[in-house]
Amino acid sequence: RIIEAEMGPHAFSPQEFKIVQRAIHATADFDFGRNVVFSPGAIESGVAALKAGCDLVVDVQMIQAGVSVGILNKLGKGRLICAISDPDVIHDAKAAGVTRAIMAMRKHAKTSPGAVYAIGNAPTALLEILRLVIEEKTPPPALVIGVPVGFVSALESKEALLAAPFPFIAARGRKGGSTVAVSMVNALLRLADTKN
Numbered sequence: 001r002i003i004e005a006e007m008g009p010h011a012f013s014p015q016e017f018k019i020v021q022r023a024i025h026a027t028a029d030f031d032f033g034r035n036v037v038f039s040p041g042a043i044e045s046g047v048a049a050l051k052a053g054c055d056l057v058v059d060v061q062m063i064q065a066g067v068s069v070g071i072l073n074k075l076g077k078g079r080l081i082c083a084i085s086d087p088d089v090i091h092d093a094k095a096a097g098v099t100r101a102i103m104a105m106r107k108h109a110k111t112s113p114g115a116v117y118a119i120g121n122a123p124t125a126l127l128e129i130l131r132l133v134i135e136e137k138t139p140p141p142a143l144v145i146g147v148p149v150g151f152v153s154a155l156e157s158k159e160a161l162l163a164a165p166f167p168f169i170a171a172r173g174r175k176g177g178s179t180v181a182v183s184m185v186n187a188l189l190r191l192a193d194t195k196n
Contacts, residue, residue: 049142066182120181147176
């Protein structure tokens, strides 16, 4: 009620506002009431994929630790996965001279087609998802939640996401991070658990 009162009028749908509201609740930052952008049908695509048992891919283990695994398991066979510390990812990233986040996204594109992605820390992961779909024609994700935080490429990666050929939720600007990603994922999982 406090968030609704302080937020005031907005253009979000009821489902969109549930996700925005959780981000504000997790951060006490009302900027998320102004900088979050939803592509048309983003929530519907994410909910349908989660209900169908898609994987939930995250860029860092901090997000993995905060996701409501109980709801994900209740929805179906989808796995909560993060490959950034996998030995093959570390080895291949070093050999290729790229970040582990980039190599993890390459691995996930092969092993988890049609997944829901939550990127809260690594702008390079977000840019790599876009490159894989646009340049290499890999199967598009069901949804990408793109909220990396920081000063290097965070803003630019999220602006690039706004032109994505797949469903997305983005937080424009420099703000974001694991807390925001977790809050949005858990709000989406709750919608998937209740929406008919």
